[in-house]
Amino acid sequence: MATVGSAQLKLLEKLCNASAVSGDEGEVRRIVLEEVKPYADEVRVDALGSVLAIRCGKGRKRTRVMLDAHMDEVGFMIVADDGEGLYRFETVGGIDVRHLVGKQVLVGREHVPGVIGAGPIHLMSAEEETRKVPLDALRIDVGPAGKVHVGDRAGFATKFRRSGPSILAKAIDDRIGVATLIELFRQSRPDIDLCAAFSVQEEIGLRGAKVAAQYFQPDLAIAIDSTPANDLPLYDGSENTTYNTKLGLGPAIYVADGSTLHDPRLVRFLQETAEAEGIPYQLRQPGGGGTDAAAIQRSLAGVPAVSVSVPHRYTHSPISVARLADWKNTLALLQAALKRIPPFFAAMH
Amino acid sequence: MTDILPFLKSLVSVSGLSGQEGPAAELIAEQWRSLVDETSRSRVGSLHGLKRGSGKAPRSSVMIATHMDAIGMRVSKITDGFLHITNVGGIDVRVLPGAAVTVHATGSGEQLPAVVGMPPARFLPESARDGVVAIDHLLADTGLLPREVARKVRVGDLVSFANEPLDLAGEVISGHTLDNRASVAALTVCLQELQNKPHIWDVWAVATVQEETSSLGAYSSAFELRPQIAIVVDATFAKGPGANGWQTFPLGKGVGLCMGPNLHPFLHGKLKELAERLEIPWFLDVTPAHSGTDAVAIQITAEGIPTALVEFPLRYMHTPVEAVAVKDVERLGRLLAEFISSLDAEFLDTIVWD
Numbered sequence: 001m002a003t004v005g006s007a008q009l010k011l012l013e014k015l016c017n018a019s020a021v022s023g024d025e026g027e028v029r030r031i032v033l034e035e036v037k038p039y040a041d042e043v044r045v046d047a048l049g050s051v052l053a054i055r056c057g058k059g060r061k062r063t064r065v066m067l068d069a070h071m072d073e074v075g076f077m078i079v080a081d082d083g084e085g086l087y088r089f090e091t092v093g094g095i096d097v098r099h100l101v102g103k104q105v106l107v108g109r110e111h112v113p114g115v116i117g118a119g120p121i122h123l124m125s126a127e128e129e130t131r132k133v134p135l136d137a138l139r140i141d142v143g144p145a146g147k148v149h150v151g152d153r154a155g156f157a158t159k160f161r162r163s164g165p166s167i168l169a170k171a172i173d174d175r176i177g178v179a180t181l182i183e184l185f186r187q188s189r190p191d192i193d194l195c196a197a198f199s200v201q202e203e204i205g206l207r208g209a210k211v212a213a214q215y216f217q218p219d220l221a222i223a224i225d226s227t228p229a230n231d232l233p234l235y236d237g238s239e240n241t242t243y244n245t246k247l248g249l250g251p252a253i254y255v256a257d258g259s260t261l262h263d264p265r266l267v268r269f270l271q272e273t274a275e276a277e278g279i280p281y282q283l284r285q286p287g288g289g290g291t292d293a294a295a296i297q298r299s300l301a302g303v304p305a306v307s308v309s310v311p312h313r314y315t316h317s318p319i320s321v322a323r324l325a326d327w328k329n330t331l332a333l334l335q336a337a338l339k340r341i342p343p344f345f346a347a348m349h
Numbered sequence: 350m351t352d353i354l355p356f357l358k359s360l361v362s363v364s365g366l367s368g369q370e371g372p373a374a375e376l377i378a379e380q381w382r383s384l385v386d387e388t389s390r391s392r393v394g395s396l397h398g399l400k401r402g403s404g405k406a407p408r409s410s411v412m413i414a415t416h417m418d419a420i421g422m423r424v425s426k427i428t429d430g431f432l433h434i435t436n437v438g439g440i441d442v443r444v445l446p447g448a449a450v451t452v453h454a455t456g457s458g459e460q461l462p463a464v465v466g467m468p469p470a471r472f473l474p475e476s477a478r479d480g481v482v483a484i485d486h487l488l489a490d491t492g493l494l495p496r497e498v499a500r501k502v503r504v505g506d507l508v509s510f511a512n513e514p515l516d517l518a519g520e521v522i523s524g525h526t527l528d529n530r531a532s533v534a535a536l537t538v539c540l541q542e543l544q545n546k547p548h549i550w551d552v553w554a555v556a557t558v559q560e561e562t563s564s565l566g567a568y569s570s571a572f573e574l575r576p577q578i579a580i581v582v583d584a585t586f587a588k589g590p591g592a593n594g595w596q597t598f599p600l601g602k603g604v605g606l607c608m609g610p611n612l613h614p615f616l617h618g619k620l621k622e623l624a625e626r627l628e629i630p631w632f633l634d635v636t637p638a639h640s641g642t643d644a645v646a647i648q649i650t651a652e653g654i655p656t657a658l659v660e661f662p663l664r665y666m667h668t669p670v671e672a673v674a675v676k677d678v679e680r681l682g683r684l685l686a687e688f689i690s691s692l693d694a695e696f697l698d699t700i701v702w703d
Contacts, residue, residue: 098467099467101444102665102668102670113515113517113523117668118441118443119589119592120441121439121441123594143516144521144674145520146517161449161462163491163492164493164494164497230468234472235472242469314447314464318447318449321490
């Protein structure tokens, strides 16, 4: 039984600090390849750039289990050069523009440092100060002698920090899933074929997972992701009834989201597994959003699929907050699930 | 002259919010100790460094005022481990969502890493959902359990920006608090130059407190030290995204010499002549009524003190990514040293109106 030790934390830190904006996942891909190669029977980088790794079991009847975690993160693309080190940019993936002013970024594969500033409030009316700065008024500033290129990706320059029971980092969505999947791959079991998809472009349309499922042709699939925990107090002190998930309650099992009705047999299976093993879990509140499970479920002739997420606060912002205990319990739940999948799958048919 | 950049970086890496400037004052004092004859703290915390002139006593003195305090936040209330915050000085609320901050927890004496979180719109009153979310609705989150927060954090604890300075291409440094620690760095360059440059007048190198809130340090130090003249060093607006009006000036292309009713025209004229003579590039900054600096306070202290204001252009003022050209800081330091060195025994008598 693996736990979250210093080696796992170090890997997560490396993964969160790496830049991998959707469509340019190379930096995370290199880390993943290095980590999974020693354990893989087959590993390839597919046409879109996902890492697809298979670890075969030994038995005669092996369940083919696809586990998916997306490598990409939200970020920016440089779209025009305004001269003197100032660049226009567009967002890649769902970013609230109110998270951008005053942030440090890293541009391109060389990690050229830059900042997103705004005009001084001293020169503004009180009314103007309360208006959000639209994207087309913002620039990435790499300094007057700086040069980056149109087409370069940029991401937040946030450095991973620990704080008591939590981590503060960018791209916890979904590097924590990537780190979980790497750990699971290392300790795969003999009675399954573990098909690990470290997929690309989840944030802009679940593209990597779709073709990965076509390639793997799995019996069933679990998307390992990270979902918002909106467990914040309300301004008037009334009860928060739309928290989605809460930090500290364990892995969030999806029932239904904006794009998937998760396979009810798999939902029940995960709940029963958690209960049998004494692992805390929570059910993500049904609602909007979506994960790679949507794309996988609709692949081929249909694939039974479910999502499990580690909750995090402040999604798609420069810094998210997650609890190590939730990560540990997510890993424990998935390990236990892999152990129980062969008999469960046999009974499903 | 030694390279000032490492000192400037260390200056913006220590805390020192308005009213709690101690850590900054200690770091500056350590740097100045070998450059001045004596250092002391004023009753309200400003740092005074005296470098004696070579003239006959009683000597005239010039005060160079650079404020060392920083804007930031303060804990106003704690709810289930989340910290409500309020501003210390003129915070730009637009930069707060997603900002990396440090909570200076007095309950435990720790510096806690945290992030400022923006709640989803549906958690806010309808009037607060669009546009910039007001500081009253933002929450600082340490990631600690509520009971740990209750033990460690107190209402009133300071919250400062935590991002480290970044080197941008073209010898530009970006970070928080460059307004006004870059002026402290410029004054330090001046003191370094004065090691090999004779000066007759006494020099009071001053790092003032609480400029961002009330100019308390400027009032009190000017009163205590009673300099014959004073020069304030502060940031002005650099041209850049969102800033292109008449009040803005190019980054890295020279220093600002400010004129306006807070400032003595004779001193302003002398600084202009000197900059011309030394071929230090400069621009004229005009302030029709109020310069928004410690000069406002010093000018009206005691029986009135002739005051000048020199500036460096700074991009993105009052954000955590303020940007300044190191060259402008060095230029200011050199201009100050040359000016001090040019002061002769008769200078005071030449300060005239009309």
